Amino acid sequence: MVSSSHLAAAFRELVRERPESPALVWRGREMSYAGLQALVLAARAAVDRASAGPLCVVGEKSPQAVAMILACLDAGRSFLIPPPSIAPAALDGLVARAGCVDVLDPRDIVSDSAAAVPAPAGHPAPAPYDPERISFMLTTSGSTGLPKVVPLTTGAVDRFTGWVHERFDVGPGRTVLNYAPLNFDVCLLDIWATLRSGGRVVLVDPDQSTRASALVDLIASNGVHIIQAVPMLYELLLQAGPGIRLESVEHVLITGDTIRPASLAQLPGLFPNARFYNLYGCTETNDSFLYEIPSPAKPPIPLPLGSLLPGVRARLVGEDGTVLTDPGAGVGELYVSTPFQTSGYLGADLPEKFVPDPLGLDQRIYFRSGDLVRRDTIGRLTLVGRNDFQVKIRGQRVNTRDVEQVLLEHEHVLEAVAIALPDEQTGHRLHAVVRRRPGSRLSGLQLRRHCAGQLPAAAMPARLRITDEPLPATATGKIDRNLIRNAELKES
Amino acid sequence: MDRIPAITRYLVDAFAPDISAAELSPDEDLLENGVLNSIVLIKTLPWIESTYAVDLDLIEVTPADFRTVKDIDALIQRALDARRNAA
Numbered sequence: 001m002v003s004s005s006h007l008a009a010a011f012r013e014l015v016r017e018r019p020e021s022p023a024l025v026w027r028g029r030e031m032s033y034a035g036l037q038a039l040v041l042a043a044r045a046a047v048d049r050a051s052a053g054p055l056c057v058v059g060e061k062s063p064q065a066v067a068m069i070l071a072c073l074d075a076g077r078s079f080l081i082p083p084p085s086i087a088p089a090a091l092d093g094l095v096a097r098a099g100c101v102d103v104l105d106p107r108d109i110v111s112d113s114a115a116a117v118p119a120p121a122g123h124p125a126p127a128p129y130d131p132e133r134i135s136f137m138l139t140t141s142g143s144t145g146l147p148k149v150v151p152l153t154t155g156a157v158d159r160f161t162g163w164v165h166e167r168f169d170v171g172p173g174r175t176v177l178n179y180a181p182l183n184f185d186v187c188l189l190d191i192w193a194t195l196r197s198g199g200r201v202v203l204v205d206p207d208q209s210t211r212a213s214a215l216v217d218l219i220a221s222n223g224v225h226i227i228q229a230v231p232m233l234y235e236l237l238l239q240a241g242p243g244i245r246l247e248s249v250e251h252v253l254i255t256g257d258t259i260r261p262a263s264l265a266q267l268p269g270l271f272p273n274a275r276f277y278n279l280y281g282c283t284e285t286n287d288s289f290l291y292e293i294p295s296p297a298k299p300p301i302p303l304p305l306g307s308l309l310p311g312v313r314a315r316l317v318g319e320d321g322t323v324l325t326d327p328g329a330g331v332g333e334l335y336v337s338t339p340f341q342t343s344g345y346l347g348a349d350l351p352e353k354f355v356p357d358p359l360g361l362d363q364r365i366y367f368r369s370g371d372l373v374r375r376d377t378i379g380r381l382t383l384v385g386r387n388d389f390q391v392k393i394r395g396q397r398v399n400t401r402d403v404e405q406v407l408l409e410h411e412h413v414l415e416a417v418a419i420a421l422p423d424e425q426t427g428h429r430l431h432a433v434v435r436r437r438p439g440s441r442l443s444g445l446q447l448r449r450h451c452a453g454q455l456p457a458a459a460m461p462a463r464l465r466i467t468d469e470p471l472p473a474t475a476t477g478k479i480d481r482n483l484i485r486n487a488e489l490k491e492s
Numbered sequence: 493m494d495r496i497p498a499i500t501r502y503l504v505d506a507f508a509p510d511i512s513a514a515e516l517s518p519d520e521d522l523l524e525n526g527v528l529n530s531i532v533l534i535k536t537l538p539w540i541e542s543t544y545a546v547d548l549d550l551i552e553v554t555p556a557d558f559r560t561v562k563d564i565d566a567l568i569q570r571a572l573d574a575r576r577n578a579a
Binding site for chain 2: 085206207209210211213214232236394425426443444445447448449451452453455457458460462463464465466
């Protein structure tokens with residue numbers, strides 16, 4: 001039931017027509033659409049008081065934060081959602097990059113107003129609908145220094161959330177788990193598509209997000225129908241113990257990274273009534289491929305990317321620039337164009353990531369994903385890896401070159417290498433090897449403090465080795481990464 | 493019993509072998525030195541439960557309880573108190 005064409009209007013309509021329907025579950029309490037609207041109105045007052053221009057919504061996940069974002073949407077404001085644990089200096093940089101004129105803290109919204117449903121006459125008018133206006137401004141995960149700001153138009157958000165509801169039914173009577181923090185693009189599926197369609201979102205409290213037993217209870221006691229999360233959540237739930245059956249779950253969506261086949265095989269035991277999917281996408285384009293895993297106990301390895309979402313186009317471009325169209329054509333970089341994609345980064349000039357159709361068939365903009373993909377002999381696409389120094393750690397993209405750069409910025413560091421090693425739990429883990437300046441007493445702790453101020457948590461090296469010896473070099477004088485990788489593999 | 497050395501030793505051995513236990517002060521902010529992350533949390537919870545024979549489900553645990561070695565020590569004390577009260 002989506003009669004309104006966009007998120008803000010659909011939410012208003014739900015508040016009017018189904019005020020008592022449950023919208024959120026937070027810390028054991030349910031909040032109706034009317035209750036959430038009371039928070040939205042309080043937030044709207046703060047939004048309307050703010051200076052004209054893009055806003056920044058800071059802080060951890062909460063009903064107040066959800067309300068603040070709904071208020072921004074209703075008022076037609078662009079808003080940046082930075083990572084909640086971002087360092088103050090990095091936040092300033094992001095705010096500048098996104099051009100934000102004001103920073104709003106949802107904790108300032110009075111929280112006990114949930115019971116009071118204000119008269120409709122008091123509602124400020126919604127902004128006129130403009131599908132080209134920027135609404136959400138998300139950040140790319142992983143990349144160090146300053147993350148890139150990814151603006152999404154209201155049209156892009158509405159096309160995506162519309163697809164989600166058509167495909168999975170997130171309307172009245174349905175319950176969707178939200179595991180990711182609010183700044184992650186995956187929230188467009190679990191929070192924003194659901195609140196647009198009339199369903200109920202169970203928000204995982206960040207404080208509880210690593211507690212297997214609490215997560216199992218949350219899913220079971222709320223009768224969750226749909227879960228979308230990175231493999232780490234499923235690994236955690238499997239840790240809660242054998243014999244646990246989450247019977248209410250109908251759709252299990254795995255996204256952000258590749259799940260271990262051994263874990264995938266155990267999921268039907270945990271979710272006896274569910275269908276399983278692999279969802280491929282990135283912040284810049286949102287989701288582009290969906291693959292329903294026919295038999296999780298014996299899945300094809302590697303998992304195919306699956307079918308294109310409606311309106312999505314993809315090209316595979318070989319190293320020599322040829323477009324690989326035929327079955328068995330081999331490996332190339334995946335280029336995608338989606339109806340949900342960003343118009344480009346804000347405040348960072350990277351035009352080479354957004355390019356015209358390599359086949360020259362259409363006028364659309366394609367995003368170079370950086371993912372290497374194989375077209376096999378029967379035409380299926382499977383993920384091979386990254387074409388650069390990017391790896392996924394706990395579902396977040398990390399560029400090992402950026403990590404090396406930060407290490408090298410320390411005054412006592414002469415050489416530094418960051419190597420990503422495969423890790424069953426986290427996808428990859430980073431090992432860094434650093435040569436310090438002769439006579440310097442640089443310690444691991446000092447170097448960690450230096451890095452922690454500049455790197456997101458996922459990009460922090462799990463192992464840090466400091467030496468006084470020169471790092472091994474290749475014949476051409478470059479640091480021999482393969483030699484170091486093999487040495488680190490042996491030691492771990 | 494002073495648990496601080498054991499907690500420090502565990503954190504350093506398991507997650508930051510490049511740091512010496514003597515160097516890591518009980519007041520050092522583990523977020524600011526990058527030792528703390530979600531994986532460390534996931535692994536440290538069962539370590540606390542098995543090492544100190546406590547049930548952390550009995551008390552409220554938040555990431556703030558892991559900011560420093562002293563905070564972790566206080567968390568364990570709360571868990572021990574909860575066990576005593578439950579008994």
